[in-house]
Amino acid sequence: MNEISYNLLFLDKIKKYFSLVGIRKKVCVAVSGGLDSMVLINLLLQIPEIEPEVAHCNFSLRDEESNKDEIFIKNFCFEQNIICHVKKFDTLNFSKKWKFSIQMTARKLRYDWFEELLKKNLYEYIVLGHHFDDSIETFFINIFRGTGIKGLLGIPKINGRFIRPLSDFTKKEILHYARIKNIKWRLDTSNHDFKYLRNKIRSNLSMFDSCSFRNGLKKTINFLHDENFLIKKKIEEVRQKITIEKKYYPFFWKMNCKKIRELQPLSFYLFKLFSPYGFNDVNSMIRFINAQSGKQLFSKLYRIIKNGTNWILVSHQLLSINQNKIYVISNLKVTNKMFLPVDIKFFYNPKKETHKNMLIIDFEKIQFPLLLRTWRKGDFFYPFKMKGKKKISKYYKEKKFSLLEKEHTWLLINGNKHIILVIGNRLDDRFKVTEDTKKILGIKVKI
Template sequence: MKIKLYHHFFLDKIKKYFFSNLIKNKKRKKVCVAVSGGLDSMVLINLLLDIPEIEPEVAHCNFSLRNKESNEDEIFIKNFCVQKNIVCHVKKFDTLYFSKKHKLSIQMSARKLRYDWFKKLVKINSYEYIVLGHHFDDSIETFFLNAFRGTGIKGLLGIPKKNEKFIRPLSNFTKKEILHYAKIKNIKWRSDSSNQEMKYLRNKIRSILSTFDTFYSFSIHNGLQKTINHLYDENFLIEKKIEEVRKELTIEKKYDPFFWKIKCKNFKNLQPLSFYLFKLFSPYGFNDIKSMENLIDAQSGKQLISKNYRIIKNRNDWILISHQLLLENKKKTYMITDLKVANQISFPINMKFFYNPEKKNKKDLFLIDFKKIQFPLLLRTWRKGDFFYPFNMKGKGRKKLSKYYKDKKFSLLEKENTWLLINGNGYIILIIKNCLDNRFKVTEKTKKILGIQI
């Protein structure tokens, strides 16, 4: 009777988590459970198998870090899935090689490999969720782990119960509760010897917390749970304020491709400035507060670069953009072999080509002497040493493209995102949306005209 009551206690809490908080309708949902073979994940998969509304499958990562032990874990899980007649996905990783190649710690490498694979499984199999076995003790360990390393409020919140497609139904259960449930239900699991290795900070924290007796352990859990709940509330208010500031600073924002124009002159009204800079820009990989503060008063054109983004100072504003996109633009070249099919090519800008066009009927139209055109034409961005002869320019006429951009007060972003139409002999025909090269202009001797509409 006691076992049955305890079983319902767990199931009721899990059902409430799934169906009250995450899934509004009662339709059967297909989920994938990450199962390592340890206590937490084995309790989780057994619990979910008892909920009719859920159709669970299993995903197991073999990180090849414990030799025979890792392979035995894999066999144990495969046998369990055969017995329960459930689908089992297994992925074997060379974690040590990945760690050396990407210069990451073993733990960070395993985490990246695991989550990248899980995301692929969601797409391939259309899972509602990836279900993970993290519990409340894991959140406490994460709380101390991040506190020791140095963190803000967000780092003290522990492990989230849900983020994107990842959910953790055991988040409110303690390790002792899970262990007690496993014993009374006779659930089998495997122990991970690496959890005893004191070279990992998390294991050291776990060992210290385990030294407290039952009374103090309960007091600590209860107190930390209240602390984390208070931090969640405070973090909610902070994030709300940050969102208000973000809207006030934003001049323009687009997502495909990513582009964010910001009123950086208003930064000085924010106090404390370092806090706001970190909260606004750390999600894009910018953590050097001093460099960001210096960029506020820097010359136009100065920039900061993170792994995936760049911030460019553009007069009184900042422009935050994916620098990878600009690098791709710089490398990318489009070839036009024949004008008959040119209008069918997908260019990074909207362009149309016309033979002998009627100028009065078309806006933003550049007219070119077709006789001077040599195929293939190229479309690319500027390169060092580029020069051209600006349309109807007096004097010698020749001008470096870098000097032209400077005179026009182009921002770094505009320079790198302005396309050039190049003749087959290497000469610049047209700076798209800006200026025609004088050598290709239409004259009285021109017999055939090529019109390019931007």
């Protein structure tokens, strides 16, 4: 194939890819200075509809070599009259601080910065130079580490706002293209450092450098994509089957524990359903199915609460919203001007015809400031129309409150620390209206 035909082959595939993902104009290309990214940026510069900018990461890992890569990219962008964004990272110190490997640290730094660029410059996509050989290497890396089907799919062609137009091209094809187009690139000596697993695998795969081997792997990965699609579809069906209620803000997912127990294979479904929320210990989840009501299972950002015959999965944020928070209500009008977790309004001496739409209490027994908070150990009150005092904890137990309901039920506290009202439930008998009441306070609450 001559130079013109080979160039057209590459350009045609890239244009079709861009048409598929719907790119109109503004993208940012991640350019390291190596072969793959230099071929990628040269291809994009041949498409008039695209206005690419360049992002280059200097990880400061190869001393002068890293700095020369940066200078090479800056000079290239200057010659092509395109905008170049450069970020220099102290990767080694971040690696020690985060206790990550060098490669994992570099990856996090790189993608965090790319996300910043996406938001700041309103790019449609960040364009990356990964090719099919990278997917093969990832396939084997994940086999060595242990993985499910998802880990065998290689590197995705499209992942949110990150795209990889060279995904179907091999390293050999990209190298051939660079040579016939006389594209210059920088060599990364760390690619020959065998302390990195990827480099070891790359070296061993070179012994199987044949079309039949690569075509066979490509077919395998395509089959795995189809199987993964079917698995995801089945997981979604199961998710709907076990769900009683689900809300996304704040996150709340209530499930039928009996239906979870019936899933087979149980370990597989538990992992697929709950690992996205940080629950990776399948054995703990299996034991949790038979846990007592009120028990909890924690991940870094979420918790599962056993509530009778149900599981409730919520974010820790939902707990921190209320935990130990106290809202001070200094007068009758202040509630109209401050943010409160419940919509509460006070009415001084309301008309008798409105009494049925509100809770009424003896105003002369009220002492400001009032407080709004959740229950604490030792709290008690005198429930209206009930004999004697009762601990709030016992009252909640008798009412069969779930752990979540206990955490999100608010108490209105008098200035003398007596509980006036368990909001949404019951008034304290000490504040009821009697024949001796001269002034009335009306309370309207929307929870």
